[in-house]
Amino acid sequence: MKKNILTLVLLSSLSASVFAHQAGDFLIRGGLTNVNPDNGKSAILLADTDSTMTLTVDDNTQLGLNFVYFYNNNLAIEVLAATPFTHDVYIQDKNSVLGVDGAKLGKVSQLPPTVSVLYYFNTDSAFKPYVGAGLNYTIFFNEKFSDAPKNLGLSDLSLDGSFGYAVQIGTDYEINKKWSINASARYIDIDTDATFSVGGEKIGKASISVDPMVYSLMIGYKF
Numbered sequence: 238m239k240k241n242i243l244t245l246v247l248l249s250s251l252s253a254s255v256f257a258h259q260a261g262d263f264l265i266r267g268g269l270t271n272v273n274p275d276n277g278k279s280a281i282l283l284a285d286t287d288s289t290m291t292l293t294v295d296d297n298t299q300l301g302l303n304f305v306y307f308y309n310n311n312l313a314i315e316v317l318a319a320t321p322f323t324h325d326v327y328i329q330d331k332n333s334v335l336g337v338d339g340a341k342l343g344k345v346s347q348l349p350p351t352v353s354v355l356y357y358f359n360t361d362s363a364f365k366p367y368v369g370a371g372l373n374y375t376i377f378f379n380e381k382f383s384d385a386p387k388n389l390g391l392s393d394l395s396l397d398g399s400f401g402y403a404v405q406i407g408t409d410y411e412i413n414k415k416w417s418i419n420a421s422a423r424y425i426d427i428d429t430d431a432t433f434s435v436g437g438e439k440i441g442k443a444s445i446s447v448d449p450m451v452y453s454l455m456i457g458y459k460f
């Protein structure tokens with residue numbers, strides 16, 4: 238019995254190694270991608286003075302897509318795309334400067350296209366783990382204050398684009414020659430300056446380290 242199981246394991250690992258990546262292979266992955274910003278608090282400045290208020294950005298999950306092109310069995314280039322992420326932004330106002338502690342400040346949408354070079358390890362099994370490093374550009378749009386902050390005279394929220402590095406670990410698990418399951422975790426360095434107006438004057442500022450962990454769970458199909 239034990240021998241049979243061993244044979245089965247050997248056979249399955251042998252057949253899996255048949256699915257080694259070839260130069261020119263093209264893999265598309267689709268699934269869920271969660272962007273989970275650093276929960277550190279970003280100081281809010283009013284007229285270049287620390288207001289003692291801070292803000293935090295919450296997480297969001299969207300449909301993520303990966304396009305992976307294999308240069309050879311070990312090296313690939315990957316592009317991460319996704320439907321726009323929308324994050325709620327919360328304000329901490331412990332000293333009651335505006336009396337809005339814990340309130341939703343507003344929301345912001347972003348797209349974080351990322352290009353990475355992946356290095357796949359040789360495993361001779363259906364598991365194809367890899368590490369990756371690359372570059373990210375994050376575009377922010379639809380920046381909006383919630384009704385309460387608007388009533389306090391806050392307007393014209395705007396967040397700068399961010400250019401930074403990205404690193405990741407992940408693995409494909411090959412079900413057969415075509416289909417696979419993928420899980421990955423990446424860190425993206427995203428920093429942005431937010432500006433806004435108070436009572437019509439552009440005196441509000443916050444430097445936000447979004448620096449998210451990005452988790453994906455996907456299904457892959459190889460062409």
Ligand code: NI
Pocket residue numbers: 426427428446447448
């Ligand atoms: Ni950063």
